[in-house]
Amino acid sequence: MKRDVLICIKSTAARITMLVALLFREVAMLEKNSYDSPPFERMASAWLAPLTYDYPESANESAYLDLMSNAWLGRLTYNISPAAMFNAYADWLTHLCLSPSKRMVLLQKAWQNCWQWHLYNRNCVVTEDQPQYCVTPLSQDQRFNDPSWKKWPFNTISQGFLLQEQWWQRATTGVRGVSKHHEDVVTFTVRQLLDTLAPSNFPLTNPVVQQAAIQSWGHNFVQGWLNAVEDWRRSIASDTTEPDDAFKVGRDIAISPGKVVFHNNLIELIQYTPTTKTVHAVPLLFVPAWIMKYYILDLSPQNSLVRYMVSQGYTVFMISWKNPLAEDRNLSMEDYRKLGVMAAIDAITELTHAPQLNAAGYCLGGTLLSIASASMACHGDERIASMSLFAAQVDFEEPGELSLFIDESQISFLEAIMWDQGYLDTKQMAGAFQLLRSNDLIWSRRLNQYLLGLSEKKSDLMTWNADATRMPYRMHSEYLRHLFLHNDLAEGRYFTEGKSIHLTDISIPIFAVGTLTDHVAPWRSVFKIHRLADTEVTFALTSGGHNAGVVSPPGHPDRSYQIATHADKDHAMDADTWQATVARKEGSWWPAWESWLRMKSGKRIPPPPMPAHKPAAPGKYVMQP
Known part of the structure; x- marks a missing residue:
């Protein structure tokens, strides 16, 4: 009896707290005129209905109050756990x-x-x-x-x-x-x-700023103030429109011609228009990371890996991920595998009638592709002929500088914030990446724009870098816990369809790319695929970072790479010995990968027909703010 009373009191307190939170939210939404239905009707239904919000696996009914308070506290601490910092x-x-x-x-x-x-x-x-x-x-x-x-x-x-x-x-x-x-x-x-x-960072101690002020009669401070005000205005108004001189999706970038041949609630699948009379029989699927928009692989024409592979005679498909909203809060990692990779494979094999395809994954897309490939191997599905991983980790024991933000305390705090919003916001993700390179991405930019009054130079890569996406609450929580924190995939504890999967079951050839100065997926961590997959691994180490190292078209100056193949994981070298002994080659790694992929892509055939009456690329998902 006493226990039931306590539970009732806790549940009532949680409802009161939720009602107060909803009241503040309703006032804010009314100011924005964002609702059409009566606000108090929704609040009454929220009060009368049972508490149905999802919450972390470790939580119980009494945890709702904890989640709400932590979510509100996160707005004051920039989503950093005070407990993690104190510890x-x-x-x-x-x-x-x-x-x-x-x-x-x-x-x-x-x-x-x-x-x-x-x-x-x-x-x-x-x-x-x-x-x-x-x-x-x-x-x-x-x-x-x-x-x-x-x-x-x-x-x-x-x-x-x-x-x-x-x-x-x-x-x-x-x-x-x-x-x-x-x-x-x-x-x-x-x-x-x-x-x-x-x-x-300060005019009184920076001689470069003082010289600019003397030469321009202080005009640099005036222009810097205008730049700062414009940035502040865009931030307050959540203005995502780009200036006329900026790169725009569908006009300057992501312009390789194609059709959206399949879509569901999570992805659009783009098939690119062939530019050669014949193509390889085995199509190619790109699985990009959902943390950013897909067009990192289809930037301006001279930097587009998609355009390069189409010109080499490949039938290229691309997954374009939906930018999730609050109603997508319960999308899981398993949903991303099924509705993403597996749905794309089903659609491609049906459209092209090809029994197999080659698949390439970038960053988190490579991790998901590895999960899908191991799951397919476990169930005897042989539709993937080869797998390429670009700056993608499958072992998170040494995940790089992002591990600074990952421990039990910080993940629990982030879960409360995501539980409240339904997702992890784009600004929260971008802020973490900017802090890792604060001198380059924060202070040098403010010096140039606010103190020197310079205009920001536009580039296709910078435009993509600013076009972040949201992370669904459940998926991101599972990703952080099962992969980043507990390393379940590498240690054989990751489950799909109720069965544990093992990377050692992957027997298809693998081409893995690491980038030398990568702070997101350190190349030595990417290199561990040698000991985790029981198959032939070709590894390429290229100059550059996580993004610029992958976007490395032929003719790009100051590019080099190392490449070697190991057929037996038991005789693979450690990463440092590999780097010291493998010869360095000048130029882009793209032709080396295309040469490797060509051997797995079959004979040349006439291009498969493009479906008629389908939306044109790049589709609508990539346009979602």
């Missing part, structure tokens, strides 16, 4: 207090840095020649490259800042007893704070 800093500070020798080393280093900076400052004043730097910036740090930073007093300002960065790097690393994840979180957040306070 990381508590771990670091506690162990630092327990390490007197580390504190002595840090104190000694602080005095040394102060003395070094004093000597450098004195030498800059008394000598005309540039004295030797105390600290040399890292090769990727471009903030102090301009010659004006070598003049006094700006050289002493920049050196003082770099010495502080060096000291904090020592202070946040190498503390005995601190977990690796907490050390990474503390180091990352301290670096973000230091990047915010860098002298390059």
Whole structure:
């Protein structure tokens, strides 16, 4: 009896909290005139109906109040779990207090840095020649490259800042007893704070900005203010329209001709118009990541992998993912496999009458393709002839810098936010990626646009990078937990259709691409496909990052790659030995992949007919804001 009363009280409290939340939401929606039906009718039905929201597997009825409060708190903390941050800093500070020798080393280093900076400052004043730097910036740090930073007093300002960065790097690393994840979180957040306070971000300490102000009579500040106001206006108004001079989908990018030959509630399947008299008998399916729009593989014509493969005589199909809304909250990873990859394979084999196809997956699309391929192998489905993985991980033990945002506390916090919205918002996703490269994606942009008053240079890749998509609540929760956090796919605990699948069941040949400076899917992690798949693996390591390394058309300057094939996983090298021993080749990896794929694509035949009366590419899903 007592337990029933407590449950009733908890349930009533949850309903009251939900009603208050709905009241605030109704007021906001009424201000936007977003509803047609009476608001209080909907609120009454929400109150009278049982609580039917989905929630994480670990939750129970009493967890609704926790989810609501965490969702509201997330709006104040930019979706960062306070508990995760507290745990990381508590771990670091506690162990630092327990390490007197580390504190002595840090104190000694602080005095040394102060003395070094004093000597450098004195030498800059008394000598005309540039004295030797105390600290040399890292090769990727471009903030102090301009010659004006070598003049006094700006050289002493920049050196003082770099010495502080060096000291904090020592202070946040190498503390005995601190977990690796907490050390990474503390180091990352301290670096973000230091990047915010860098002298390059302020007019009084940046000589480049001062020179621009003198030369333009201060017009750079006026134009910078106008740029900032325009960005603020677009952010407040959620304005997704692009200026007339920007790249636009269907006009400048994603313009390879084709038809939307199949669609369901999750995907549109595009078949591209052939440009050769004959084509290979085995069609090619691209499975892009759903975290961004598909046209990373079909940018402007000179950068389009789709156009390149069509010109080489392939019948090319592309999955275009829907940008999910709140009503799609319950779409799961299994739905993405069935309604995405499997539905596309069914449609292609029916349209072309080809018994097999080649499949290529990019980023998360490659991960999903690997899941689908292992599931098909488990059930004896042999319709995939070969699999290509572009910057795609199947082992998440070392997932790269994104692991900074992934632990039990942070995932639980994100689940509450997604539970409230029904999805993870585009701004939340974009913010995480921008923080990983804050100097390049945040501070250098603000320096150029707000302080120097420069206009942002438009490019097809930048346009794609800004065109983010939402993540359905259930799918993203399953992805983070089963793949990122628990690594179930690589360790044989991932289930499809009620059965565990194993990557070792994949027997088709694999072509895997890693990119040298990838911070999303580190190439050494991608390389692990050698030991996980029991088949022939051809691995290519290309210059560039996660996006630019994949978009590498022939003729692109400063591109190179390494490539080698291993037929037996038991004799595969480790990643570093492979990199040190495999010869480097100049140019794009695209022709090497096409040459490999050609051997798996059968004889040349007349192109299959294009269905009539179908919508033209790029379709409607890619246009969804």
